[in-house]
Amino acid sequence: MKPVALITGLGGMGKTALTAEALALWESRFEWVLLYQAKPNALGFDATLRDIHLKLYAELGRYHEHVQERPADAIYRAADAEFTGAERLERLTRNLVRALRDEPILLVLDNFETNLKPQAEPGTAAEPLWACQDPAWDRCLTQLAAELVGTPSRVLITCRRPLAALAGTACQRVLLGPLPAGEAALYLREHAGLSRMIFSGDAAERALAMRLLQASRFHPLLMDRLARLATVGRRCGRSSCKRSKRWRHATTTLSFRPCSPPTRGCEGAGLPERCARHLARSAHPRCQPGRPPPAVDDRRGQ
Numbered sequence: 001m002k003p004v005a006l007i008t009g010l011g012g013m014g015k016t017a018l019t020a021e022a023l024a025l026w027e028s029r030f031e032w033v034l035l036y037q038a039k040p041n042a043l044g045f046d047a048t049l050r051d052i053h054l055k056l057y058a059e060l061g062r063y064h065e066h067v068q069e070r071p072a073d074a075i076y077r078a079a080d081a082e083f084t085g086a087e088r089l090e091r092l093t094r095n096l097v098r099a100l101r102d103e104p105i106l107l108v109l110d111n112f113e114t115n116l117k118p119q120a121e122p123g124t125a126a127e128p129l130w131a132c133q134d135p136a137w138d139r140c141l142t143q144l145a146a147e148l149v150g151t152p153s154r155v156l157i158t159c160r161r162p163l164a165a166l167a168g169t170a171c172q173r174v175l176l177g178p179l180p181a182g183e184a185a186l187y188l189r190e191h192a193g194l195s196r197m198i199f200s201g202d203a204a205e206r207a208l209a210m211r212l213l214q215a216s217r218f219h220p221l222l223m224d225r226l227a228r229l230a231t232v233g234r235r236c237g238r239s240s241c242k243r244s245k246r247w248r249h250a251t252t253t254l255s256f257r258p259c260s261p262p263t264r265g266c267e268g269a270g271l272p273e274r275c276a277r278h279l280a281r282s283a284h285p286r287c288q289p290g291r292p293p294p295a296v297d298d299r300r301g302q
Contacts (some may be wrong), residue, residue, distance in 0.1 A: 008158075011221060014176060033106045061103075066102070184223070
């Protein structure tokens with residue numbers, strides 16, 4: 001069993017929501033749940049260890065009893081002339097690992113991307129990996145993944161970027177990606193503005209909706225942003241042509257980097273074509289916004 005889980009994906013993909021669901025399902029398995037939010041400010045390594053120490057010590061449980069007997073095993077000890085630098089951080093990290101091995105604790109680090117360097121590590125072109133701005137975090141995460149195997153404690157991290165410190169370790173990676181074709185079609189049908197465009201008798205309106213689908217690659221955050229921009233003109237009484245120009249500008253703005261078309265067998269392969277078959281339900285007289293669509297055979301082209 002891998003003791004560390006890393007949930008990655010674009011902002012708005014639901015990483016924190018998935019974490020909340022995990023807490024609701026599994027928090028009873030742990031004696032303590034320690035939740036830390038790295039948004040909007042990065043988590044300081046020293047400050048985080050100090051807070052963990054204070055929380056566990058104040059509960060007067062096993063950790064409190066152990067530190068009473070062996071003060072040197074405290075997760076946080078202030079630096080002094082004889083206890084400082086890299087040796088201090090290494091000892092505090094070992095103390096954290098010992099405390100997590102001693103009793104079932106869930107440690108959650110949410111939105112950890114604020115702790116990362118702005119650029120990926122060199123030599124990781126196959127899959128870009130990001131290191132922490134503070135090397136102490138890298139060493140700590142690597143050690144947690146290695147030494148919590150076989151223990152009841154777990155570490156759950158959400159981050160927009162994959163972490164270099166966890167590469168090749170006992171870490172369970174969960175990547176939140178684009179919606180499946182059918183779910184993307186349902187999203188478009190239920191969106192107040194887009195549903196009117198999709199079920200419109202205007203071919204230009206329907207074409208605009210399909211272009212949104214193509215540009216967003218089924219990522220919910222991009223779909224929502226483009227949908228707002230594509231439909232704002234309708235609320236303001238602008239013409240379809242003006243909305244289309246505004247939307248084209250939006251797709252250019254939201255294009256972070258050029259990407260080659262997906263190939264068959266890769267994530268995203270054939271997505272617009274498969275979703276188009278779901279959206280083809282709009283031609284059916286029973287398929288109107290708010291009503292269930294008829295069954296569609298989606299086996300072709302799989």
